């Protein structure tokens with residue numbers, strides 16, 4: 692990964708990237724994703740209603756809300772798994788209408804899933820190489836037929852895959868089957884696979900779920916690294932300490948509607964947000980946040 696952190700910028704250990712510094716740096720930054728009036732219904736369940744927000748280039752944008760609030764559904768309509776009933780996404784200046792998931796990926800949005808989706812019986816490296824095929828000439832079919840050009844391309848993909856494993860801290864287990872990796876490694880492997888598509892926007896659905904404190908701290912550092920290296924992040928997460936530590940701004944959904952949006956610290960103190968969490972089945976865990 693190329694490091695784009697400028698020498699003029701503040702030192703990385705100057706403090707958390709929430710609050711004044713990051714906010715003012717982002718003010719005026721161009722918009723990467725704009726959601727306008729997004730709606731999605733499943734039978735009798737209105738999963739999303741009139742959800743609008745914008746994410747700027749270089750931002751880490753949080754998406755929180757109680758279970759069932761519509762967070763994963765928002766990812767699913769964004770990434771082409773479901774069509775929206777209403778509303779539109781504009782990504783990098785172009786509409787994302789009626790695209791299939793692979794077309795959305797090719798446009799520059801990569802995601803991970805709330806429930807880990809890896810090829811359990813492929814190695815860590817092979818899992819990353821599969822992500823990479825979105826960006827290669829030969830594609831998956833070429834990889835199967837294996838002519839000379841695709842063999843050369845495969846070597847380049849493997850080298851890049853290994854770099855990505857190093858980047859997320861999984862290189863030492865590159866040749867282990869995905870199913871043999873510890874949980875925190877599997878989560879980071881999914882992120883490496885998503886990064887292999889060279890996304891402009893990386894959308895992560897509860898990446899810290901089930902992680903212990905050490906794994907979560909490693910994840911937090913990784914998210915800062917990814918943003919520093921030029922990829923914008925949309926983060927669904929219940930771990931409020933992580934959200935407060937990494938997100939510039941946060942959008943709160945409740946029953947499919949936007950109930951708050953703003954800098955992480957403001958959202959945390961918002962009475963409507965506290966109510967939504969206290970009324971639901973998870974507590975807003977602010978210990979140490």
Ligand SMILES: Nc1ncnc2c1ncn2[C@@H]1O[C@H](COP(=O)(O)OP(=O)(O)O)[C@@H](O)[C@H]1O
Nearest residue numbers: 733736738756757758759760761762763764765
């Ligand atoms: N494929 C689906 N079919 C039917 N209902 C769904 C589907 N996906 C989500 N829902 C419903 O939409 C609502 C929002 O779910 P979801 O987006 O998974 O919430 P969250 O990720 O915030 O926990 C829930 O009531 C859920 O049961």
Ligand SMILES: [Mg+2]
Nearest residue numbers: 762763764805
């Ligand atoms: Mg979810």
